Amino acid sequence: xxxxxxxxxxxxxxxxxxxxxxxxxxxxxxxxxxxxxxxxxxxxxxxxxxxxxxxxxxxxxxxxxxxxxxxxxxxxxxxxxxxxxxxxxxxxxxxxxxxxxxxxxxxxxxxxxxxxxxxxxxxxxxxxxxxxxxxxxxxxxxxxxxxxxxxxxxxxxxxxxxxxxxxxxxxxxxxxxxxxxxxxxxxxxxxxxxxxxxxxxxxxxxxxxxxxxxxxxxxxxxxxxxxxxxxxxxxxxxxxxxxxxxxxxxxxxxxxxxxxxxxxxxxxxxxxxxxxxxxxxx
Amino acid sequence: xxxxxxxxxxxxxxxxxxxxxxxxxxxxxxxxxxxxxxxxxxxxxxxxxxxxxxxxxxxxxxxxxxxxxxxxxxxxxxxxxxxxxxxxxxxxxxxxxxxxxxxxxxxxxxxxxxxxxxxxxxxxxxxxxxxxxxxxxxxxxxxxxxxxxxxxxxxxxxxxxxxxxxxxxxxxxxxxxxxxxxxxxxxxxxxxxxxxxxxxxxxxxxxxxxxxxxxxxxxxxxxxxxxxxxxxxxxxxxxxxxxxxxxxxxxxxxxxxxxxxxxxxxxxxxx
Numbered sequence: 001x002x003x004x005x006x007x008x009x010x011x012x013x014x015x016x017x018x019x020x021x022x023x024x025x026x027x028x029x030x031x032x033x034x035x036x037x038x039x040x041x042x043x044x045x046x047x048x049x050x051x052x053x054x055x056x057x058x059x060x061x062x063x064x065x066x067x068x069x070x071x072x073x074x075x076x077x078x079x080x081x082x083x084x085x086x087x088x089x090x091x092x093x094x095x096x097x098x099x100x101x102x103x104x105x106x107x108x109x110x111x112x113x114x115x116x117x118x119x120x121x122x123x124x125x126x127x128x129x130x131x132x133x134x135x136x137x138x139x140x141x142x143x144x145x146x147x148x149x150x151x152x153x154x155x156x157x158x159x160x161x162x163x164x165x166x167x168x169x170x171x172x173x174x175x176x177x178x179x180x181x182x183x184x185x186x187x188x189x190x191x192x193x194x195x196x197x198x199x200x201x202x203x204x205x206x207x208x209x210x211x212x213x214x215x216x217x218x219x220x221x222x223x224x225x226x227x228x229x230x231x232x233x234x235x236x237x238x239x240x241x242x243x244x245x246x247x248x249x250x251x252x253x254x255x256x257x258x259x260x261x262x263x264x265x266x267x268x269x270x271x272x273x274x275x276x277x278x279x280x281x282x
Numbered sequence: 283x284x285x286x287x288x289x290x291x292x293x294x295x296x297x298x299x300x301x302x303x304x305x306x307x308x309x310x311x312x313x314x315x316x317x318x319x320x321x322x323x324x325x326x327x328x329x330x331x332x333x334x335x336x337x338x339x340x341x342x343x344x345x346x347x348x349x350x351x352x353x354x355x356x357x358x359x360x361x362x363x364x365x366x367x368x369x370x371x372x373x374x375x376x377x378x379x380x381x382x383x384x385x386x387x388x389x390x391x392x393x394x395x396x397x398x399x400x401x402x403x404x405x406x407x408x409x410x411x412x413x414x415x416x417x418x419x420x421x422x423x424x425x426x427x428x429x430x431x432x433x434x435x436x437x438x439x440x441x442x443x444x445x446x447x448x449x450x451x452x453x454x455x456x457x458x459x460x461x462x463x464x465x466x467x468x469x470x471x472x473x474x475x476x477x478x479x480x481x482x483x484x485x486x487x488x489x490x491x492x493x494x495x496x497x498x499x500x501x502x503x504x505x506x507x508x509x510x511x512x513x514x515x516x517x518x519x520x521x522x523x524x525x526x527x528x529x530x531x532x533x534x535x536x537x538x539x540x541x542x543x544x545x546x547x548x549x550x551x552x553x
Contacts, residue, residue: 178376184333184368185390186396
């Protein structure tokens with residue numbers, strides 16, 4: 001019987017795997033890294049500077065106050081950085097929660113046959129019938145004004161999307177020969193779902209979850225803008241825009257412009273990273 | 283004594299379209315029985331139905347199947363898992379791409395030992411896995427255990443599949459075009475391995491193929507299928523030299539061109 005030799009095969013090059021490659025993606029990672037680092041360091045150094053009303057109100061951007069001050073005399077830069085901490089932490093935790101809940105429910109729905117699938121799909125139909133922000137608004141309005149409720153509402157708004165996505169990928173995976181082989185070697189339906197179907201369909205919801213992070217920032221900012229998310233005097237980008245819109249009429253653009261810019265840059269970075277991951281994992 | 287006997291097997295889709303009609307088949311211990319036919323003739327559905335692996339929306343509507351004197355399929359309901367395993371057409375797709383070969387083998391061995399307190403630990407199973415891979419002609423099992431399926435060749439993966447199939451000590455092995463995706467040299471090696479393995483363990487084999495050359499090389503008896511029906515079930519010499527059915531003759535004449543040009547490795551058929 002012919003013996004077969006495998007020693008010539010090479011393991012993947014770790015350095016090559018970690019290289020980002022695409023310059024736009026490098027920029028997005030860098031930008032997000034800088035915002036995150038500033039969000040961690042600046043509030044730590046400045047203490048409660050973000051809520052202290054210690055300056056003249058509505059100073060334009062200058063060296064002392066790079067983003068100017070708002071109508072209450074608070075430094076907009078310090079507030080933007082304090083908000084970065086909340087917003088990025090929220091975006092990442094919403095993305096992780098949505099990814100875990102959505103992919104597990106999706107995979108179970110695809111693996112456990114028609115009855116379970118029908119129930120899960122009707123539930124997602126109902127949730128998807130509401131636009132995300134409206135659903136989140138209903139939930140926070142009925143539960144109360146609290147950033148935690150807003151975060152839960154955002155999670156609930158995005159879970160059905162990932163359930164759908166991971167279910168459709170799981171249905172593809174479920175037809176593969178190795179699933180038949182696993183069933184044949186005695187794996188239970190739970191084992192098939194969690195050990196074989198989930199790991200093999202995980203990358204699609206994983207890529208999608210980076211986009212969920214960017215949408216979560218937008219939705220959370222929208223909820224805070226509407227006054228049901230982060231409560232004053234705490235800083236949050238959407239809430240800061242809401243506080244600053246009135247000042248635009250008199251030409252004081254900076255209290256609302258800079259938080260808007262932060263939302264754009266952060267959400268944009270997550271989108272670019274999602275695109276890059278999508279191409280990378282394909 | 284018959285190892286596997288299938289009587290009047292009928293398979294249909296949910297809409298009632300018949301895929302296999304009144305199929306009967308038998309396999310003796312240690313015998314290789316071929317099922318041959320063109321695409322869509324129902325040969326793969328027959329194989330899958332014997333393991334309860336039919337795809338969604340396809341079901342057995344009638345028939346009875348007995349393995350080792352144990353009836354596992356009767357009146358369209360599946361009663362208990364038969365002691366049978368399967369090797370697939372595309373071995374690389376039949377192994378979980380996100381698990382190393384070693385992990386897959388260890389998981390299988392752990393399942394096979396379930397309920398029995400053997401005291402075999404992680405180490406013990408790993409060395410069992412190494413022995414298994416050695417027994418299917420893999421030179422450096424240690425290396426293969428640490429690999430993912432996509433890092434191995436199709437032939438190597440098929441060896442791993444065969445190792446996993448025999449680990450369960452089945453009395454029946456179902457091979458669904460096990461060499462179709464492999465090149466000719468590797469095909470000859472894998473066929474030789476299947477032949478040697480089943481002879482060693484006395485396993486009966488249902489060998490599904492559309493390749494008359496491979497069937498001639500491997501099988502003692504052949505069932506020729508066309509449009510969901512067995513047109514002829516006889517010894518391989520009879521089918522090849524004295525075909526009684528019109529369709530068999532057509533199939534042979536269309537395959538003869540291929541047979542002449544193809545070097546049939548090994549030559550002797552397992553008797």
